[in-house]
Amino acid sequence: MKFKVLKWAEDCKARxxxxxxxxxxxxxxxxxxxGTQATVKTLTxxxxxQIGAKIILSNTYHLYLRPGHRIIEEAGGLHRFMNWEGSxxxxxxxxxxxxxxxxxxxxxxxVTFRSHIDGSLHFISPETSIExxxxxxxxxxMAFDECIPYPATYEYVKNSVERTTRWAERCKKHHKNxxxxxxxxVQGGLYKDLREKSARDLVSMDFKGYAVGxxxxxxxxxxxxxxxxxTVPLLPEDKPRYLMGVGSPDAIFEGIIRGIDMFDCxxxxxxxxxxxxxxxxGRLVVKNAAYARDFSPLDPECDCYVCxxxxxxxxxxxxxxxxxxxxxxxxxxxxYFLLSLMEKIRRAIEGGYLLEFxxxxxxxxxxxxxx
Amino acid sequence: MKFKVLKWAEDCKARxxxxxxxxxxxxxxxxxxxGTQATVKTLTxxxxxQIGAKIILSNTYHLYLRPGHRIIEEAGGLHRFMNWEGSxxxxxxxxxxxxxxxxxxxxxxxVTFRSHIDGSLHFISPETSIExxxxxxxxxxMAFDECIPYPATYEYVKNSVERTTRWAERCKKHHKNxxxxxxxxVQGGLYKDLREKSARDLVSMDFKGYAVGxxxxxxxxxxxxxxxxxTVPLLPEDKPRYLMGVGSPDAIFEGIIRGIDMFDCxxxxxxxxxxxxxxxxGRLVVKNAAYARDFSPLDPECDCYVCxxxxxxxxxxxxxxxxxxxxxxxxxxxxYFLLSLMEKIRRAIEGGYLLEFxxxxxxxxxxxxxx
Ligand SMILES: [Zn+2]
Ligand SMILES: [Zn+2]
Numbered sequence: 001m002k003f004k005v006l007k008w009a010e011d012c013k014a015r016x017x018x019x020x021x022x023x024x025x026x027x028x029x030x031x032x033x034x035g036t037q038a039t040v041k042t043l044t045x046x047x048x049x050q051i052g053a054k055i056i057l058s059n060t061y062h063l064y065l066r067p068g069h070r071i072i073e074e075a076g077g078l079h080r081f082m083n084w085e086g087s088x089x090x091x092x093x094x095x096x097x098x099x100x101x102x103x104x105x106x107x108x109x110x111v112t113f114r115s116h117i118d119g120s121l122h123f124i125s126p127e128t129s130i131e132x133x134x135x136x137x138x139x140x141x142m143a144f145d146e147c148i149p150y151p152a153t154y155e156y157v158k159n160s161v162e163r164t165t166r167w168a169e170r171c172k173k174h175h176k177n178x179x180x181x182x183x184x185x186v187q188g189g190l191y192k193d194l195r196e197k198s199a200r201d202l203v204s205m206d207f208k209g210y211a212v213g214x215x216x217x218x219x220x221x222x223x224x225x226x227x228x229x230x231t232v233p234l235l236p237e238d239k240p241r242y243l244m245g246v247g248s249p250d251a252i253f254e255g256i257i258r259g260i261d262m263f264d265c266x267x268x269x270x271x272x273x274x275x276x277x278x279x280x281x282g283r284l285v286v287k288n289a290a291y292a293r294d295f296s297p298l299d300p301e302c303d304c305y306v307c308x309x310x311x312x313x314x315x316x317x318x319x320x321x322x323x324x325x326x327x328x329x330x331x332x333x334x335x336y337f338l339l340s341l342m343e344k345i346r347r348a349i350e351g352g353y354l355l356e357f358x359x360x361x362x363x364x365x366x367x368x369x370x371x
Numbered sequence: 372m373k374f375k376v377l378k379w380a381e382d383c384k385a386r387x388x389x390x391x392x393x394x395x396x397x398x399x400x401x402x403x404x405x406g407t408q409a410t411v412k413t414l415t416x417x418x419x420x421q422i423g424a425k426i427i428l429s430n431t432y433h434l435y436l437r438p439g440h441r442i443i444e445e446a447g448g449l450h451r452f453m454n455w456e457g458s459x460x461x462x463x464x465x466x467x468x469x470x471x472x473x474x475x476x477x478x479x480x481x482v483t484f485r486s487h488i489d490g491s492l493h494f495i496s497p498e499t500s501i502e503x504x505x506x507x508x509x510x511x512x513m514a515f516d517e518c519i520p521y522p523a524t525y526e527y528v529k530n531s532v533e534r535t536t537r538w539a540e541r542c543k544k545h546h547k548n549x550x551x552x553x554x555x556x557v558q559g560g561l562y563k564d565l566r567e568k569s570a571r572d573l574v575s576m577d578f579k580g581y582a583v584g585x586x587x588x589x590x591x592x593x594x595x596x597x598x599x600x601x602t603v604p605l606l607p608e609d610k611p612r613y614l615m616g617v618g619s620p621d622a623i624f625e626g627i628i629r630g631i632d633m634f635d636c637x638x639x640x641x642x643x644x645x646x647x648x649x650x651x652x653g654r655l656v657v658k659n660a661a662y663a664r665d666f667s668p669l670d671p672e673c674d675c676y677v678c679x680x681x682x683x684x685x686x687x688x689x690x691x692x693x694x695x696x697x698x699x700x701x702x703x704x705x706x707y708f709l710l711s712l713m714e715k716i717r718r719a720i721e722g723g724y725l726l727e728f729x730x731x732x733x734x735x736x737x738x739x740x741x742x
Contacts, residue, residue: 038688042695067663067688075666075684083680292438295446309454313446317409317438324413324695 001140001181001208003240009349013232013259016349019055019240021139022179023079023087026054028240028261029349031247031342032089033335034269037062038072038082040335041269042328045084050305051332052339055087055139057264060132061096065115065122069135077137089264090138091244092129092171092185095147095213106146108163126170134177142211143171145185150218157189165201172205183209183242190223192230199234210235211242212260221251228258235259249278249341249365253358256345268338272330275319278337282366284312286330291316298329304336372511372552372579374611380720384603384630387720390426390611392510393550394450394458397425399611399632400720402618402713403460404706405640408433409443409453411706412640413699416455421676422703423710426458426510428635431503432467436486436493440506448508460635461509462615463500463542463556466518466584477517479534497541505548513582514542516556521589528560536572543576554580554613561594563601570605581606582613583631592622599629606630620649620712620736624729627716639709643701646690649708653737655683657701662687669700675707 002020009015017028033040033048036059040048048056058078063069075081078088097103101113101122110125124132129144145164148157168184175182184207188195202210212231215224228243235241240262243255247265255263268278275287279299284291286298297307298315306315306329318326341361348357373391380386388399404411404419406427411419419427429449434440446452449459468474472484472493481496495503500515516535519528535558546553555578559566573581583602586595599614606612611633614626618636626634639649646658650670655662657669668678669686677686677700689697712732719728 037692037694039694039696044696066692067684071664071684074664075682081685293442293445311446313438313442314452321408321437323408323410324699325410325415
């Protein structure tokens with residue numbers, strides 16, 4: 001993987017860049033759609049490409065449990081298994097082990113948990129996480145970390161972060177596949193000194209990229225922005241910075257302004273499946289009865305496949321009648337909306353007018369309270 | 372609508388033809404995918420077109436209840452509502468009123484029933500069925516009939532068929548939209564004299580096309596073929612003949628050999644959603660564990676989008692993990708399989724080798740017991 005900063009904003013810490021993986025060149029800042037189970041829910045890889053996606057995220061925890069990373073390895077890796085020729089980032093499984101599985105025990109060695117699917121008992125350590133990710137073969141892989149619940153005491157976070165740093169070292173040591181790039185993850189909850197220590201320790205290990213983890217887990221957004229304010233400046237300027245689990249337009253803007261290059265989130269696809277779409281004028285709950293006779297597109301300002309071909313009334317009918325096509329269409333539109341917003345943001349950074357663009361965007365979109 | 376027989380087989384009653392509607396020219400024999408709620412489940416109209424579909428069927432009963440035919444009329448008709456530029460046939464609602472709704476009363480005037488969605492009370496008569504179908508604006512519409520349950524006594528069927536014939540007359544009288552072509556439906560259960568009377572009465576009314584209804588409702592297939600043996604010859608040679616609710620390869624072949632031009636059935640799309648696909652060597656339950664490590668296509672002899680791009684192992688994983696993409700892919704493949712079978716059948720009729728082709732097909736496919 002190579003990364004190059006192309007242009008720094010003058011009025012904030014935003015930058016554009018190029019991230020090159022064995023599966024293509026990605027312009028940053030970038031949003032990565034989430035394909036939890038080796039599929040971005042409801043879409044084909046062709047549709048993802050048409051929407052403009054260059055890199056997607058997939059979940060190690062889910063693929064390890066089902067279908068099993070060995071099957072994916074036998075298929076020739078995740079790219080071939082799911083027929084996606086773009087780039088892939090896999091998370092470490094840490095987040096899901098701590099949030100989805102029934103947690104049994106955290107030890108220095110690793111974590112024992114029960115599968116959320118069938119209750120079977122599993123053990124994942126930094127080494128097994130790397131081995132599973134090596135089998136999956138994503139372009140970017142993540143160090144195994146503990147995702148700390150919010151809120152958490154200083155003592156708890158301190159112990160956890162120190163262990164996560166030791167785990168990061170073990171991941172780095174265990175990772176051998178040069179085609180895959182390993183990122184470290186800064187943790188530390190909302191405690192400034194712990195975030196700083198985590199960042200400094202990880203930077204000293206010289207990872208090729210850094211994520212800021214443990215945010216967007218229920219804390220007020222202002223606290224998240226504060227953490228970014230003091231954490232991002234500690235990360236090397238010449239390496240990509242990835243804010244995990246963030247996908248609402250306001251948090252994306254705030255992250256970019258603070259120097260973040262990469263985002264992922266289930267938000268656009270999840271709200272799509274519940275019948276809510278992004279529009280230039282804010283979120284719209286298209287499944288509402290108000291749209292039963294609305295023959296305009298989801299977003300009159302959008303030029304995606306969905307907005308060029310279907311009406312709110314039709315999509316409302318499909319979702320109301322539990323037809324799969326309905327959530328396919330809202331998913332395509334929401335991802336297109338977010339990816340074309342990223343494109344506009346990149347142009348605004350290049351053109352030196354990001355802050356004005358942000359103001360203009362939210363004047364129409366409204367301040368988006370959702371996460 | 373225009374219909375022209377192009378070529379008669381020499382060794383059976385099969386024929387090829389061209390059916391021209393305001394939305395295109397359709398080669399017959401044709402299979403019509405079912406789009407019950409203004410969508411062929413899981414697919415976009417673009418995908419239907421790529422699969423080779425020229426005409427689809429949609430259900431008056433469902434659209435009347437949800438979203439309501441008035442909304443579809445306001446949208447500019449069903450073609451525009453669902454963004455489908457090909458031809459559409461709507462059924463009369465009769466079949467669903469009698470099979471899905473909670474039936475309240477059948478009178479000469481019409482039928483009172485409760486919605487299967489919310490239990491609300493509704494009345495449909497031959498006239499309202501035509502009015503609803505006029506609002507929907509399909510290219511071909513069907514007369515309102517009673518779909519007789521199987522088995523039924525001679526007395527019951529006799530009374531019902533006579534009423535269905537009177538209803539057909541009222542439908543013909545009430546139908547005014549010249550862009551839409553009204554078909555009559557031959558009923559009569561498994562009683563030869565009643566089928567013959569129904570056919571003769573309807574033919575004397577001079578419909579532009581004729582359906583054979585009330586078959587594939589649970590009777591042994593041999594009985595269905597017998598009914599076709601004595602019913603189809605009574606229908607005019609120069610008009611299209613449509614066997615309703617039939618979509619298994621064996622019944623399609625048997626219908627075509629007896630002179631049928633049009634078929635519809637939920638079978639290929641329904642079994643797809645349950646993880647079963649057609650292959651040249653018979654049905655395959657791809658969701659079975661046996662395919663977890665099978666990296667071959669659904670059908671190695673198929674050249675559809677799915678078989679060119681995805682493996683059984685991946686599709687099995689998707690279905691097993693309840694991912695929508697899984698049933699999208701099986702649906703595309705199954706419809707492609709059936710539509711390309713129809714294409715091969717048309718070529719076999721033209722080439723004069725239909726019966727040999729049939730034998731060859733089933734030698735590999737096996738005799739398909741499913742309906
Ligand atoms: Zn759109
Ligand atoms: Zn296929």
